[in-house]
Amino acid sequence: MRDKKKLLNNLLGKVREIADGPIDRDKKLLAICERLRENVAYYDWVGFYTVDSSKRNLVLGPFVGEPTEHVTIPFGKGICGQAAERKETFVVQDVSKETNYLSCSPRVRSEIVVPIFKKSQVVGELDIDSHTSSPFTQEDREFLENVSKIVSQLF
Numbered sequence: 698m699r700d701k702k703k704l705l706n707n708l709l710g711k712v713r714e715i716a717d718g719p720i721d722r723d724k725k726l727l728a729i730c731e732r733l734r735e736n737v738a739y740y741d742w743v744g745f746y747t748v749d750s751s752k753r754n755l756v757l758g759p760f761v762g763e764p765t766e767h768v769t770i771p772f773g774k775g776i777c778g779q780a781a782e783r784k785e786t787f788v789v790q791d792v793s794k795e796t797n798y799l800s801c802s803p804r805v806r807s808e809i810v811v812p813i814f815k816k817s818q819v820v821g822e823l824d825i826d827s828h829t830s831s832p833f834t835q836e837d838r839e840f841l842e843n844v845s846k847i848v849s850q851l852f
Contacts, residue, residue, distance in 0.1 A: 705840040708736055712844050722851045727759035729848065733825070734761045737837075742801065742826035745848075746770065746777060748819055755781055755822060762826065765801040775799030780810040781819050788838060790831040806830040809837065813845045813852060820852040 715728045730743040744760025749769075755777055757768040767775070772782040775798060780787040787810045792798050805826045813821040823845050827833070 701834075701836060704736065705836060708732065709840060709843055709847075712847050716847050716850060723759050725851060726848070727761070729844070730759055730761045733844070739827045739829045739832040740825050741828045742805070742824075744824050745813075746781075746822045746824060747852075748781065748821055750818075758821070760824075763802050763804075767799050767801060770799065776808050776810050777822055777824055780812055780822060784812055784814075784819055786811045786838060786842060788833050790833065801826060804828045807832055809833045809841060811838075811841045811845045813849050815849050815852050820849070823848065 711732050712729055715725050715732065718725060720728070726745045730745070734740050734743045742760065742762030744762070745758040746755035747758050749756050753772040755770040755772070757765065770778045772778050776787050776789055776795065777799070779797060789795055789808045792800070792805055792808055806829055807827045809825050811823045812819045813823065823841055825841070
């Protein structure tokens with residue numbers, strides 16, 4: 698448990714470095730996706746969605762992992778859409794038990810979605826799929842919520 702906390706703290710520092718770096722936003726977001734996926738074994742798909750507020754949709758941005766057909770998600774639809782609509786983190790340890798779930802891959806077993814806020818409005822989301830059932834802990838949630846706070850400066 699201590700090793701995981703150390704890993705996540707180190708990773709958070711790397712996320713800060715990337716966010717503060719000189720490259721453009723999408724390259725920063727992609728670099729953050731890559732760093733998260735490379736360092737946490739059960740983060741199998743990592744991506745960002747941005748909000749198109751005029752249509753109340755989420756639009757797929759930089760990601761790493763298998764391609765997805767879900768490049769636009771309406772607020773309220775699927776785990777991502779629900780997180781955007783309710784403005785809260787969603788942790789789903791077993792996606793097979795969800796009735797409002799958009800499957801990106803039959804290999805996905807669990808998902809965590811963390812909204813990104815700017816002036817109390819959802820401007821994007823960090824979405825992570827795992828091929829493992831029930832992998833996400835409170836430490837993951839807190840870590841990813843901190844990642845989203847750092848990333849909010851890019852919006």
